[in-house]
Amino acid sequence: MGKGEFTALKGINLTFGKGEFAGLIGPSGSGKTTLLNIIGSLDVPSDGEAMVLGNSIGKLNSKQAAQLRKENLGFIFQSYNLLQVHTVYENVEFPLLLLNHSAAERKRMVLDALEWVGLTDKIKSKPPQLSGGECQRVAIARAMVKRPSLVLADEPTANLDAANSHNVLQTMEKLNRELETTFIFATHDEKVISYLRRKIFLLDGRVDNDETVKSN
Amino acid sequence: MTRPLNRTKSIAMKLAIKLAFRNLIGAGLRTWLNVIVLSFSYVIIIWMNGVMIGWEEQAKHDMTNWQIGGGQYWHQTYDPFDPFTLSESHAPVPSELTDAVAKGDIAPMLIVQGTLYPQGRMQSIAIKGIDPKQTVLSQPSHRLDTIVDGIPAIIGAMMAQDMALQKGDRVTLRWRDANGTFDAATVVIVDIFTTNVPAVESGQVYISLQKLQEMTLLPNHATTLTLKNNKVQTPEVDGWAIKTKDTLTKSVDDLIQTKTAGLSIFYFILLLLAMLAIFDTMVLSIFRRQKEIGTYVALGYTRHQVVGLFTVEGAMYSILAALVGAAYGLPFLAWQAKAGWTMPMDVSEFGMAIAQTLYPVYSLGLVVTTVLIVVLTTTIVSYWPSRKIAKMNPTEALRGKIQ
Numbered sequence: 001m002g003k004g005e006f007t008a009l010k011g012i013n014l015t016f017g018k019g020e021f022a023g024l025i026g027p028s029g030s031g032k033t034t035l036l037n038i039i040g041s042l043d044v045p046s047d048g049e050a051m052v053l054g055n056s057i058g059k060l061n062s063k064q065a066a067q068l069r070k071e072n073l074g075f076i077f078q079s080y081n082l083l084q085v086h087t088v089y090e091n092v093e094f095p096l097l098l099l100n101h102s103a104a105e106r107k108r109m110v111l112d113a114l115e116w117v118g119l120t121d122k123i124k125s126k127p128p129q130l131s132g133g134e135c136q137r138v139a140i141a142r143a144m145v146k147r148p149s150l151v152l153a154d155e156p157t158a159n160l161d162a163a164n165s166h167n168v169l170q171t172m173e174k175l176n177r178e179l180e181t182t183f184i185f186a187t188h189d190e191k192v193i194s195y196l197r198r199k200i201f202l203l204d205g206r207v208d209n210d211e212t213v214k215s216n
Numbered sequence: 217m218t219r220p221l222n223r224t225k226s227i228a229m230k231l232a233i234k235l236a237f238r239n240l241i242g243a244g245l246r247t248w249l250n251v252i253v254l255s256f257s258y259v260i261i262i263w264m265n266g267v268m269i270g271w272e273e274q275a276k277h278d279m280t281n282w283q284i285g286g287g288q289y290w291h292q293t294y295d296p297f298d299p300f301t302l303s304e305s306h307a308p309v310p311s312e313l314t315d316a317v318a319k320g321d322i323a324p325m326l327i328v329q330g331t332l333y334p335q336g337r338m339q340s341i342a343i344k345g346i347d348p349k350q351t352v353l354s355q356p357s358h359r360l361d362t363i364v365d366g367i368p369a370i371i372g373a374m375m376a377q378d379m380a381l382q383k384g385d386r387v388t389l390r391w392r393d394a395n396g397t398f399d400a401a402t403v404v405i406v407d408i409f410t411t412n413v414p415a416v417e418s419g420q421v422y423i424s425l426q427k428l429q430e431m432t433l434l435p436n437h438a439t440t441l442t443l444k445n446n447k448v449q450t451p452e453v454d455g456w457a458i459k460t461k462d463t464l465t466k467s468v469d470d471l472i473q474t475k476t477a478g479l480s481i482f483y484f485i486l487l488l489l490a491m492l493a494i495f496d497t498m499v500l501s502i503f504r505r506q507k508e509i510g511t512y513v514a515l516g517y518t519r520h521q522v523v524g525l526f527t528v529e530g531a532m533y534s535i536l537a538a539l540v541g542a543a544y545g546l547p548f549l550a551w552q553a554k555a556g557w558t559m560p561m562d563v564s565e566f567g568m569a570i571a572q573t574l575y576p577v578y579s580l581g582l583v584v585t586t587v588l589i590v591v592l593t594t595t596i597v598s599y600w601p602s603r604k605i606a607k608m609n610p611t612e613a614l615r616g617k618i619q
């Protein structure tokens with residue numbers, strides 16, 4: 001393979017609106033995580049333009065990209081990515097520390113976020129003491145605590161059993177409706193797909209199909 | 217613009233400290249092992265430096281009491297390291313200083329070469345004439361007023377051991393007078409004194425100044441004039457050189473400086489071991505915590521801020537070590553300052569002004585300097601591996617795929 005280049009995405013032209021509950025669906029290597037990372041300003045497109053909340057991702061320097069993520073984006077990962085030595089409270093508090101909220105404000109917002117995900121009784125626990133479902137709910141609380149415009153969830157149910165998967169998906173759907181936060185998932189899990197209101201199928205880095213589910 | 221920027225930096229630093237503290241405490245045993253190793257470095261460096269400073273102070277104190285007083289006049293040709301000049305190194309006590317000598321503020325001493333014959337052996341020595349009534353130096357010169365069948369003499373304990381002499385022993389002493397004529401008499405050892413200053417006893421016999429002046433036909437002559445303290449007036453006197461206390465103790469400063477430089481190698485090795493442990497921890501930490509690093513970036517940190525966070529985390533080992541070191545080090549150092557450190561071997565033959573028990577002396581400067589050096593070194597050692605984070609691809613870090 002050496003230094004040979006690989007094109008992960010080709011000819012993508014997508015627009016997401018406020019409050020969408022959308023998913024990038026496709027098999028491994030279809031480019032869904034790459035696209036999610038570009039939207040999340042963790043990666044930059046080698047060609048073309050990605051505009052997120054009025055910012056051209058390719059033109060942002062590292063500080064501006066960090067600012068965008070800090071203020072407007074929330075991330076939910078397949079393996080939760082919680083800070084292992086911090087308590088549930090501290091994990092959820094972290095984005096607010098970066099935003100320099102006051103202690104009282106942080107406390108109120110953290111408790112609100114933990115209430116959304118039903119974990120107010122676990123604030124002093126540390127991730128190793130929690131189940132997978134609980135860890136993912138902490139990750140959701142952490143992503144949502146600052147009320148971001150956009151939440152990016154990469155295979156959020158891949159490590160969860162069916163019951164926990166439905167639980168976290170219902171939580172996210174509820175937050176999406178109540179707070180009008182846009183959710184974009186990267187997934188190939190049928191359970192996740194069943195919750196999506198917009199399904200974008202990717203194949204070999206191209207959009208194969210983009211369908212919106214009509215609400216009842 | 218500067219004020220908001222500084223405020224932002226200050227907030228970022230506070231946050232980094234807060235997070236680093238949480239991370240370190242959360243890491244448990246790994247943190248405390250590094251902290252304990254590093255705290256040893258603090259305590260041992262401060263203690264050993266304290267011993268050196270204590271030794272220097274003790275050596276200067278003892279030298280002052282036994283050898284140099286508050287400074288000295290030396291006859292212009294006197295060179296303590298050249299015995300061949302000794303026969304010419306004397307002159308009458310200058311008239312400008314006779315009042316001070318009479319008041320006891322200056323102690324004249326005549327030094328001539330001689331030979332001692334302890335138990336049939338021949339030993340070259342320096343005969344030192346000292347006023348029995350002097351109070352400038354600590355030698356028990358008053359013992360020279362003892363009436364015995366011979367010339368009363370006092371010697372140091374190390375000299376007594378070398379010559380196999382004891383109190384009350386009689387021994388033949390030979391000398392040359394001002395005309396070059398040899399003469400001999402019996403001296404009686406009336407006292408043996410103990411001192412930490414080998415320079416005042418090695419190969420030396422003390423007798424009464426007046427007696428020595430009579431023996432050598434050098435009335436009122438002296439080789440050195442020792443001042444009681446540094447308040448005594450020291451006018452320029454023709455034929456005599458003023459030697460200040462600082463000049464005379466320079467040899468001690470040089471010796472301690474040499475010893476301290478030698479000890480620096482030990483400190484370096486000690487610090488190196490502690491730093492290796494921290495470096496190793498940081499390298500392992502960066503490798504093991506890739507996902508965490510990626511998460512920090514995803515949550516809004518720049519990679520350089522993560523480098524800062526990890527550097528602060530490493531540097532914080534030295535802060536925690538200072539606190540832990542203080543917890544057990546302060547009582548230990550205080551106890552040592554009071555009880556002293558008694559060296560396991562006999563130091564009397566070391567040939568330097570050193571006491572058997574050394575009392576460490578600590579200064580704020582010593583503590584602050586040690587803490588600053590350790591904190592700075594730890595910060596550099598932590599920053600070094602942390603720079604790798606700046607080159608990490610956050611998406612790969614998030615997946616923990618960096619090798």
